Amino acid sequence: MAKVTIDDITIEVPDGTTILQAARMIGGHVVPPAMCYYTKLKTSGGYCRTCLVKVEQGSEKDPRPMPKPVASCRTTVMDGMVVRNTTSPEIQEARAGVVEFLLLNHPLDCPICDQAGECHLQDLSYEHGKEGTRFEFEKRTFDKIDIGEKIQLHMTRCILCYRCVKVADQLTDERVHGVMNRGEVSEISTYIEKAIENDFSGNMIDVCPVGALTDKTFRFKSRVWYTKPMYAHRDCDKCSGKTTLWYQGEDVLRVTGRKDVYGEVEDFICNTCRFDKKLTKDWVIEGPAEIDRHSVIIQNHTEKLIPKEQVQILPNLPGVDFTKKIES
Numbered sequence: 001m002a003k004v005t006i007d008d009i010t011i012e013v014p015d016g017t018t019i020l021q022a023a024r025m026i027g028g029h030v031v032p033p034a035m036c037y038y039t040k041l042k043t044s045g046g047y048c049r050t051c052l053v054k055v056e057q058g059s060e061k062d063p064r065p066m067p068k069p070v071a072s073c074r075t076t077v078m079d080g081m082v083v084r085n086t087t088s089p090e091i092q093e094a095r096a097g098v099v100e101f102l103l104l105n106h107p108l109d110c111p112i113c114d115q116a117g118e119c120h121l122q123d124l125s126y127e128h129g130k131e132g133t134r135f136e137f138e139k140r141t142f143d144k145i146d147i148g149e150k151i152q153l154h155m156t157r158c159i160l161c162y163r164c165v166k167v168a169d170q171l172t173d174e175r176v177h178g179v180m181n182r183g184e185v186s187e188i189s190t191y192i193e194k195a196i197e198n199d200f201s202g203n204m205i206d207v208c209p210v211g212a213l214t215d216k217t218f219r220f221k222s223r224v225w226y227t228k229p230m231y232a233h234r235d236c237d238k239c240s241g242k243t244t245l246w247y248q249g250e251d252v253l254r255v256t257g258r259k260d261v262y263g264e265v266e267d268f269i270c271n272t273c274r275f276d277k278k279l280t281k282d283w284v285i286e287g288p289a290e291i292d293r294h295s296v297i298i299q300n301h302t303e304k305l306i307p308k309e310q311v312q313i314l315p316n317l318p319g320v321d322f323t324k325k326i327e328s
């Protein structure tokens, strides 16, 4: 076991735990954001740098600090390690820089993007983004690629987190897509433009942190905050059949996996449940879904207001708003 202190809160965790996992065991405002790490996808993490933290003390035996911010999803704790996340203005500033980089090429098309309201980059920009851009060049553009009749790819929105590639690698039998090329011209593409038709390919939509992969059967039907999410299940011979149905009136507009507080799905679901079961009679309804992730998506649903006394105000950094850090 190793003792680690994150933002002045000490916890004992099994050896081999990463700083991010240890922070999630504590929960609340000490947890760094994660755009590419995904608990259920092996080897995920290490691509986006949003989870940066400061290691103020390496370990009990060797108390020297780590010289640079480290990716908390890829750094394992050591006994006696001291870590700073929200209590380090330096880290908040570094994170604002990462957000600025992620937004260099990402279009600000939230008003027409189906992911709006549940987009991790939208949340991150709201919390750490600067009001202006210093980028003077044209954003990247790509030739449009059709990756099949159920999933829409908007490459301009992709932040190259590799989660969809890991889903394809680890959940489907035959991966037909990946990241092609390197550097500025990297892009998600299918090999020889082959459609992604595997039974579990729809999970790429759920793991995509932005609006680069969206559900064609839901596109432009509604803003997500106008829908009512309900937990439901059905007997399915391919997956657990446990889903969230997103209703507008009597209509099921889309079906997704159930997501936890970090926006990660609890059980991956099959394409039959996701795309072909859009009638209430197909499902056993369990009740309203809990959307406990802080995001625009909780508007009109289950938002808990933050009591004023629990709002932590950290040192003022230009363009950085810390006032929404602590949830009740």
Ligand code: SF4
Pocket (backbone or CB within 6 Å): 157, 158, 159, 160, 161, 162, 163, 164, 165, 188, 204, 207, 208, 209, 210, 212, 213
């Ligand atoms: S399409 Fe989405 S999930 Fe895939 S790499 Fe891009 S941002 Fe990540």
Ligand code: FES
Pocket (backbone or CB within 6 Å): 033, 034, 035, 036, 037, 045, 046, 047, 048, 049, 050, 051, 052, 071, 072, 073, 074
């Ligand atoms: S979540 Fe750690 S680098 Fe992306």
